[in-house]
Amino acid sequence: MFIQWIFLIFSATLVTSKWIPERIAGGHSVSIKAVPWQASLLKNGISNCGAVIYSERVVITAAHCDDETATFSVRVGSTNPDFGGQVVKVLRILKHEDYGLYYEISHDIAVIKLQTSLRMGAGVRSIPLANSSPPPGSLVSVSGWGRTGKGKEYSDTLLETTVSIVDQNACREAHYGEITKDMICAAAPGRDSCKGDSGGPLVFNGTLVGIVSYGRICAHPNFPGVYANVAELKPWILNAIRRL
Incomplete structure (x- = not known):
């Protein structure tokens, strides 16, 4: 009984202090305005992968997210992957030709052309590509x-x-x-x-x-x-x- 009471007191403390389990893993919630280049890749209307805004008509994702049997669209400008923001249909996905050639995960990248242009704004922005990789420890x-x-x-x-x-x-x-x-x-x-x-x-x-x-x-x-x-x-x- 004593142990049960300790557990209840501990649980109540967590609730009253608004304790939240660690996420992404070990992350925290952010507004889309903090990472406006983030997109959600929808497979048959359901969030399947992430993606990154390169320009009004192009986003980048992982090659392994592609599925030639599915219909894809992209949601941008929303903190939630399932509603809000803008949803634009995908016109074409081009995977790296060497994807999976050496190892299953090698050259795991693809570019996507959208059917229509994204409306850029505070929560929808492109991000530049790096010219060099950051050093270890960055x-x-x-x-x-x-x-x-x-x-x-x-x-x-x-x-x-x-x-x-x-x-x-x-x-x-x-x-x-x-x-x-x-x-x-x-x-x-x-x-x-x-x-x-x-x-x-x-x-x-x-x-x-x-x-x-x-x-x-x-x-x-x-x-x-x-x-x-x-x-x-x-x-x-x-x-x-x-x-x-």
């Missing part, structure tokens, strides 16, 4: 609506967290060698992108440095999150946009 931010941890629910509000760039060799060792130069890794204790965040932005100093790609276990200390390396893939991105 603090970067990642956002999305994915799971809030292994086996946990997807978030219905936009979440963001801060992680650090991990040395390429250390990441390669952690992932059994399956890391190539078109990937960049980031991690922090208890913080990570997770399932459902794929295609979303990894940002450093206002530039796009990565696209959420892969993780063995969300926020596991031994497995850094893996992202498509935007600086390394920038020539392909720009060429693909011209071909859309």
Whole structure:
């Protein structure tokens, strides 16, 4: 009985202090105005992946988010992935030709052309592509609506967290060698992108440095999150946009 009372008192304390479990994993809620380049990629009308606004007619996502049997659209300007903001139909998706060629997650990037232009504003803005990757130890931010941890629910509000760039060799060792130069890794204790965040932005100093790609276990200390390396893939991105 004593233990039950302690549990009830502890629970009441959490409620009255408005305690909220850590999210994205290990993140916090943000307004779309804080990350206006964030988009939600809708598969048959349902939020499936994240995406990033490059221009009024082009967004970027992960190649593994594509499904040739589905109809896609993009929602922007909303903190919730399922309603609000603007929804624009996808005209064409172009995946990297070497996606999955070396490893299942290699060259995990795609560009998307929209049927109509986005209306740009406070919650809908493009983000420039990075020219170089930040050095190991650099603090970067990642956002999305994915799971809030292994086996946990997807978030219905936009979440963001801060992680650090991990040395390429250390990441390669952690992932059994399956890391190539078109990937960049980031991690922090208890913080990570997770399932459902794929295609979303990894940002450093206002530039796009990565696209959420892969993780063995969300926020596991031994497995850094893996992202498509935007600086390394920038020539392909720009060429693909011209071909859309």
